[in-house]
Amino acid sequence: MSTTHVAPGPVDPLDRPAQLRALSEQLPRFLRLVQAAKTQLIRADARDRAALVLLHPLARLGPLRQVALAELLHADPSTVSRHVAALVEQGLVRRVADESDGRASRLVVTDAGHAALETLRREREAQLERVTADWDRADLATLTRLLGRLLDDIATTLPGTPDSGLPQPGSAGPDATREIR
Structure with a gap:
């Protein structure tokens, strides 16, 4: 079953409530697609x-x-x-x-x-390489950094989160002490 996704229209970058609404509307789609990829x-x-x-x-x-x-x-x-x-x-x-x-x-x-x-890691990286093949390196770096930041901040709000406080392999910088899963 193939579904068509209609991208949300442009959101004023200065309108924080609108930005949060747009992000909250994208998260369920993200989770569905991740689940579909895992099922595949x-x-x-x-x-x-x-x-x-x-x-x-x-x-x-x-x-x-x-x-x-x-x-x-x-x-x-x-x-x-x-x-x-x-x-x-x-x-x-x-x-x-x-x-x-x-x-x-x-x-x-x-x-x-x-x-x-190691096999799973290589499979994930190969899938991400296919998905982001046309992406600019700066865009990929920005997504990676911001997704890590989002996951870190979500992790800090959950009690007993397994990945808070663990170093991320291959990461650097002061925020690199937290694990991204």
Whole structure:
């Protein structure tokens, strides 16, 4: 199903309420398109890609208990449990004893898990290269900077956000101490 999007008309850059309204109207479309792109990737690859989302915080933060991972992601513990089981079965994550409590375990990304993350990164970058091929370098840099700023500011408004305070790979500058996911 193909839908046509009608771009909003020009908005006075000095009219902050109109700018916020235009942005708020674009966000649901952005989220729908991101979901559609994720769905397309899932269909194109039989791996349990939904579970791969768990690899990102584990790779950035190091070994975590499953319950802590669910809390960080604001996710249902039973869903995280199912995804963790799939990752363990695929050899992307392994359980190791928690040094502070021998009854518990922490999740560690394996070499195969890091390779899967690298594959995902390359796929995302290839998709973005196709989408932005005709973009001016300055426009791409501006979008990247402003999207990072928006995500950082959204993250600061959410309690227990997993990506606040983490360094962004390849970033520089004083705002680079925050993670963009």
